[in-house]
Amino acid sequence: MATDPVYRHWSFDEVSNNQVKDHSGNQVDLNLSSQKSDDGVLGKGLEFPAGSQALDLGDLGLKAPVTLSFWMKTNTTQNDGRIFSQLNGPVHGQAGALRINGINIELWNAKNWISIIKGISDQGLWQHIAFVFRQDGKVIGYLNGKASSAYRSSFDFKGVSAGLAGKYMGQYGENFIGSLDDFRIYKSALNEQEIKDLYPSDLFEKSQKLLAKEVKNQIGANGLYDWKDNMVIAPRMRDAAGLLLPLQSYDETIKRGMSFILDDHLEWFGAEETLLDDKGKMQRPWVYYSNVQHNGIPFPRAVDRMTSYPAFHHALNIKTFISYWKYAGDERALQEAIDLADWDIANSTPTDWAYGSMPYSTFEHKKPGGFRDGAGIMPDKSAILALAYLDLYEATGKDRFLKAGEAIAKTLSLRQRPNGTWPFRVDPKTERVVEEYTSSVIYAVKLFERVDKFNENSHYRPYRDKTWHWLVNGPIKTKEFRGFYEDIPPSPRGRTNYDCLDTIRYLLANRTEDNGYLEMAIELNQWIEKIFLDKISGFEPAEGIREQLQCNYVMGIHSLNWASMLMELAQATGDEKMRQRAQQTANYTTYYLQPDNRIVVGFDYKQLWYSCHVGVILYLFDFVETSKKNPKSKVRFKI
Structure with missing residues (x-):
């Protein structure tokens, strides 16, 4: 009171x-x-x-x-x-x-x-x-x-x-x-x-529910919500030197963003009846939907109106849930990670297929495959989710998550090509190549290393070395980073930065005084800034990163992913200006948080993407002071 x-x-x-x-x-x-x-x-x-x-x-x-x-x-x-x-x-x-x-x-x-x-x-x-x-x-x-x-x-x-x-x-x-x-x-x-x-x-609860119901009804004759009129772009806050301040603290941004996911989310989501699976269980919206309108209602006629990308996006969710559990001690978050991983394991490819025990990179209308994947899967996304499984194993001690990660590593080793790569999209049953090229192999490198570390052996070392050799002599030199996103058609001229950023992180984590990894990392970041970086008008001196050349928009998740990496690069080089640039971009992304706790993709983006919401939270953890992080809670969850 x-x-x-x-x-x-x-x-x-x-x-x-x-x-x-x-x-x-x-x-x-x-x-x-x-x-x-x-x-x-x-x-x-x-x-x-x-x-x-x-x-x-x-x-x-x-x-x-x-x-x-x-x-x-x-x-x-x-x-x-x-x-x-x-x-x-x-x-x-x-x-x-x-x-x-x-x-x-x-x-x-x-x-x-x-x-x-x-x-x-x-x-x-x-x-x-x-x-x-x-x-x-x-x-x-x-x-x-x-x-x-x-x-x-x-x-x-x-x-x-x-x-x-x-x-x-x-x-x-x-x-x-x-x-x-x-x-x-x-x-x-x-x-x-x-x-x-x-x-x-x-x-308050009654008023919130009535208002939410009214907002959902505020759609035009075409079934589309007027998102532009309801987008909040707050006045910028600056310090005495003119530098951009966060709109609210990183801690508040994280907690409000997680509240949007964990607290009564189904009351915001506008199609609860579509979430029942074939066993009559109610799933969370992000299981079947990658994006919805800004009022929580699915798009009425969009080609991807009920499409999700489990292998990649669910990995982001799982990592974010685990991080929030560690940060805030909220056991609901850990349970969400467990439930989502169990769903992905249960909905993986049959074990006797060529690419067995692999999660699907696309689900369409509650069925595996579809949209641009067709009958294919993306092996690189399986490695990404496998790494999230291993994170969950470390958080819970549950062997099923270790086994799921190991099963993916085994399949990748069996299907590795002589040059150390895999197709970007491949039919998991017949091995028919759906789309050939991807640069996204750093996750397989990391997976092979982590599984060997858990098992205290070097079983996957030859596979790791072959892939790393291709990456060092291929994309790291040629800068042909492309073939990453599930909803993008193939193009030799397309360029992306997501796996490049994680390659830089790997180089920094494994650098020595004489292996040249630091120089490689600096060069890759210079390439990213040249191709993808924008100055953000009205938020100067903050900078933003565009997702890719085929979806050429500055987005919060990708800007913060880059800023998080840039902070690591600043620590490795001692470059204070670089650290300040990273901080300014982190401050900028706090403005994406809306009054109802949604974190938008960008101010000019009509879709609300769950991956872009949780991705901002995930990378903001890298900017929260260590002193503010809470110890892990005592684990109490369903098994």
Whole structure:
């Protein structure tokens, strides 16, 4: 509960002599004009019909820290409906004024209107709104108990008359039309828990569910959600030197991003009925869907509307779940990793096939294969998932995950070609090559090494050496890094950077003073920067990395993957400028976190990809201070 007493509190439950009572004890009762009682969230609310006058709150005498808290509803789309503003007095900056503009609540920061809370209802739903103005000049908005990002704004309603539902100075904007309930003002900055404790939790939960249901219905005749109108690009925060600051801490970004996945995710996802498997078990959305619309509803007609990429994307999920379990001690995350790995093992190729015990790189409409893979699988993605299995074995001690990783290593060794490679796509039963070239062999190198380390022998050393020899004398020299993504058609001119980044990491981890690996790593990074790096307009000096030449977009996951590697390269070279560049890019990716805790692919990307959401979290762990990492929890999970 709030530790400081409430400064003003109009519940609107009692109307007497055309006044509403102030329950704060300060006896600042309000005189009504044309307002009338309405059914509220708790008891009665107050309706402000079209043409009504403002409620004069008098001189509040307040500057930050301040908290404004109230319930509101409206049935009217408003472009400049003033909720809280200055009514009279000296012309004044009125920092802290609020207005409703479409489906957003905007704040006047004495210079500009900025959207703090996005996606409110204009369909008559009660929603709780709170604005917390902190002493440090930051403001946080809350919608139904959930925080938005922090923005810069003061609060200054001292020496002027404040008002509810009235035009600025009686002239500018329009009076708010709708209803308010339980309006409170605190002379302190309440924290998130204190906001939640103002009301019974079921009130917030009910409002969240009703609003989520309404958002899902906000689609056009073509079944598509207006994602552009609902994309939040927050004002940039900078230090005194002009460097980009994170929008919120890495810790908050990680925890809110994981909350999106772990806390009631099915209430956001819009097609729960499609998740039942052939045994009647409800699977998680990322088992069958790689991407959905930004409101959680699958695309109605997209060619990949129900396509997933288990081998690669599930490996990202498993590694992220394990990392979060270690970081936060959340056993749900470890259980998610276990469940997902068990699904992948159960849905692998038959053991008696040429490429047996291999996970599928594509599932389409709940069936293995399909889309661009056709009947094929990607051997490199099997190695990626095998490494995640081994991580899970180390986390749980469960032998089935070690055996699954070993089985993939065995198949890869049996199907390795004389030059140390494998086809990019191959029919796992007949060995027919579907697509020939891929540079992505570093994962097989790492898998062979790790299995040998577990077994304390050198069984896979010859296979490892053959593949490494090809990589050193091939892509590391020629820079022909291509053949990686499942949904991209073949092209000799295509170039990618994902496996190149992991090759750099391997070079750095195995460098000596005389093997030349550090020089190779530096050269590969220079190539990546030349081909894929962009300066990010508006977020300078942050830089971003485009996914590939055939999908030429800057994305958070790939920018942060590069930044994570760049931090390692900075440590290896002692290059402080390189370290600062990595940090700036990490700060940039925190702006991708949306108020509802989604981490978007990029600000100009219409799809929400689960892999891009968890990938940002995964690589942010490399930037969180070691001192903030929590010890592993005691393991208690289903087996």
